Amino acid sequence: MKTVTLSITASLLILLTACISNGKKKEARAEPRPNILLLMSDNHNWDHLGIYGDKVVKTPNIDKVARQGVRFNNAFCNSPSCTPARASMLTGQDIWRIEDGANLWGILPVKFEVYPDILEAAGYQVGFDGKGWGPGSYEANGRPRNPGGNRYDDFNTFLKSKKEGQPWHYWFNSLHPHRPYEVGSGQKAGIDLSRIEVPPYLPDTGDVRLDMADYYAAIQLFDQEVGAIMEALKNSGELDNTIVVICSDNGWQMPRGLANLYDFGTRVPLIVYWPERLKKNGSLENLVTLKDLAPTFLDVAGVDIPEYMTGKSLLPLFEDKEYTKRDFVVYGRERHAFVRQHGLGYPGRAIRTRDFLYIRNYEPSRWPAGDPPLYGDVDPYMLNYPGPAKFYILKNKDKPSARKAFDLAFAKRPADELYDIKNDPYQLHNLAADPEYAALKDSLLSRMVTYLRSTGDPRETGGKIIWDDTEYFSEIDKTPRPSEEAIRIFDLDSIYNYLE
Numbered sequence: 373m374k375t376v377t378l379s380i381t382a383s384l385l386i387l388l389t390a391c392i393s394n395g396k397k398k399e400a401r402a403e404p405r406p407n408i409l410l411l412m413s414d415n416h417n418w419d420h421l422g423i424y425g426d427k428v429v430k431t432p433n434i435d436k437v438a439r440q441g442v443r444f445n446n447a448f449c450n451s452p453s454c455t456p457a458r459a460s461m462l463t464g465q466d467i468w469r470i471e472d473g474a475n476l477w478g479i480l481p482v483k484f485e486v487y488p489d490i491l492e493a494a495g496y497q498v499g500f501d502g503k504g505w506g507p508g509s510y511e512a513n514g515r516p517r518n519p520g521g522n523r524y525d526d527f528n529t530f531l532k533s534k535k536e537g538q539p540w541h542y543w544f545n546s547l548h549p550h551r552p553y554e555v556g557s558g559q560k561a562g563i564d565l566s567r568i569e570v571p572p573y574l575p576d577t578g579d580v581r582l583d584m585a586d587y588y589a590a591i592q593l594f595d596q597e598v599g600a601i602m603e604a605l606k607n608s609g610e611l612d613n614t615i616v617v618i619c620s621d622n623g624w625q626m627p628r629g630l631a632n633l634y635d636f637g638t639r640v641p642l643i644v645y646w647p648e649r650l651k652k653n654g655s656l657e658n659l660v661t662l663k664d665l666a667p668t669f670l671d672v673a674g675v676d677i678p679e680y681m682t683g684k685s686l687l688p689l690f691e692d693k694e695y696t697k698r699d700f701v702v703y704g705r706e707r708h709a710f711v712r713q714h715g716l717g718y719p720g721r722a723i724r725t726r727d728f729l730y731i732r733n734y735e736p737s738r739w740p741a742g743d744p745p746l747y748g749d750v751d752p753y754m755l756n757y758p759g760p761a762k763f764y765i766l767k768n769k770d771k772p773s774a775r776k777a778f779d780l781a782f783a784k785r786p787a788d789e790l791y792d793i794k795n796d797p798y799q800l801h802n803l804a805a806d807p808e809y810a811a812l813k814d815s816l817l818s819r820m821v822t823y824l825r826s827t828g829d830p831r832e833t834g835g836k837i838i839w840d841d842t843e844y845f846s847e848i849d850k851t852p853r854p855s856e857e858a859i860r861i862f863d864l865d866s867i868y869n870y871l872e
C-alpha cells in the first residue's frame with residue numbers, strides 16, 4: 373500500500389484549526405475555506421472502473437482524477453439501497469439511528485441534521501442536481517427542500533450563480549449507471565462482450581454479457597460527465613481550492629447486488645482529489661464508509677463535528693496524522709422496494725472485516741429478493757422493462773446453467789451467513805454452519821451486536837421496530853404491472869397487489 377501524505381502550509385493549519393461551533397463561523401479565516409465537489413454515480417460496483425483494475429470499461433476521466441489523488445479500496449455504503457445510503461451519508465449516522473430514513477421511498481425526519489445545512493450555516497453556498505437525497509418525499513416530512521441542498525439545473529448554472537469568494541459545496545448526482553439500460557447500448561458503444569469477466573454468482577451467458585455491456589456503457593457516460601464537470605471546475609479558476617470526491621451510492625443492479633449485504637451491494641468506489649494536498653496516485657486499504665463523508669467535509673471546512681455522528685473524519689488520514697484504524701465496519705438494510713405482501717422488508721445487519729463478512733438475516737422466512745414470481749428486490753423490480761440477466765436466470769432456474777445463480781440471488785437464506793473474503797471473494801460458500809468457523813462466527817456476531825447496541829439499533833436493544841410499517845411514497849410499486857413480454861415468458865398475471 374502506498375503511503376498517502378498531505379503537505380500542509382502554516383496558513384492551512386490556521387484554516388483547519390479556526391473553530392466553528394454549532395455550524396456558525398466564529399472568526400474570519402486567514403485563507404479561503406476549501407470548496408467541496410461530490411460526484412456520485414448511481415448503483416455502481418466498486419471495481420468497475422479502469423483505475424480499480426477493470427480491463428473492459430473505459431473511464432479515462434475518472435482514472436485521471438484518481439491518479440492525481442487517492443483511491444480507497446475498502447469503501448462501503450451503509451445500506452445497499454439508494455435512499456438510506458444517501459441519508460446515512462448526509463447525516464453521518466448509521467441507518468438504524470435515523471428512523472424512517474432507513475427505508476427506500478420514505479422520509480428523512482427533520483430532527484436529523486444533514487451536513488449541507490450545517491455547511492450552509494457556516495457560510496457555504498450549497499447546491500445539488502439530480503436525485504440528491506431520495507427517492508422519497510421530503511415535503512411529506514415538512515422539510516423546506518431536498519436534504520442535498522438547493523437544487524440547480526447543473527454545475528455550470530451553480531458556478532454562475534455563486535457569490536464571489538464564498539466557499540461552496542456542490543453534489544452532482546448522475547443518472548448512470550442506474551437501470552433501465554437500452555438493450556444493446558454496450559455493443560453500440562464498442563464494448564467487446566467476449567472480454568467481459570462475468571462474476572461466478574451470475575451465469576456466463578450471452579444475455580448476461582449483453583446486460584453487463586449495457587451497464588458498462590452507462591458507466592462510460594458517467595465518466596464523460598465527470599470529465600465535463602472537471603473541465604468546468606478548471607475553467608472557473610477554483611480547481612486548486614476544491615476537494616473532489618467521486619463515489620457511488622451503493623452496488624450494481626445485478627442479481628445479488630443492489631439490496632444485498634454482500635460486497636456487490638455495499639462496496640463502492642471512493643476517490644478523493646485535493647490539489648497540492650494529497651500525494652498523487654495514492655491507494656488506501658482502510659475500512660471506510662460513506663457516513664464518514666459528513667464529518668470529513670465538516671472537518672475540512674473547520675466546522676465542529678456533532679457528537680451524534682457515528683461516521684469518522686478521514687482528514688487525519690490525508691494529513692498523515694494519527695488515525696485509529698477500524699478493524700471492521702457495520703452496515704445494514706431494512707425495506708428496499710415494496711415487493712412483499714403488506715410492505716414487509718428483509719432486515720439484516722452485517723459486519724465486514726478485511727478478511728471476513730458476517731451477515732445476520734432477521735427474518736429468514738421471508739424471500740430475500742421479494743415475493744415470487746416477480747422477485748422485485750432484483751431489477752427490473754416489476755419485470756416491466758428488459759433485464760437480460762434477471763430474465764435469463766428466472767427463465768432457466770431449473771436448468772444447470774442458472775440453478776446456482778437462482779439459489780444465490782433469489783432463494784431463501786439462513787439466519788446466519790459467513791464468508792471468507794480472501795479465499796472466497798465472490799461470497800459463494802456460506803461457512804456459518806461449519807464447526808471449524810464456529811468461534812470466528814461467534815466473535816464476529818458478538819462484535820457486531822456490541823456495536824449495534826452501542827449505537828441504539830432497536831433490532832438489538834429491544835426497541836420498537838417501525839420499518840415494515842413506515843410510509844412508502846411510490847404508489848405504483850404497490851400494484852406492479854409486468855410488461856407484456858414478461859407476462860408471456862413467465863406466464864404472469866397482468867397486475868399484482870402487495871396490499872392484500
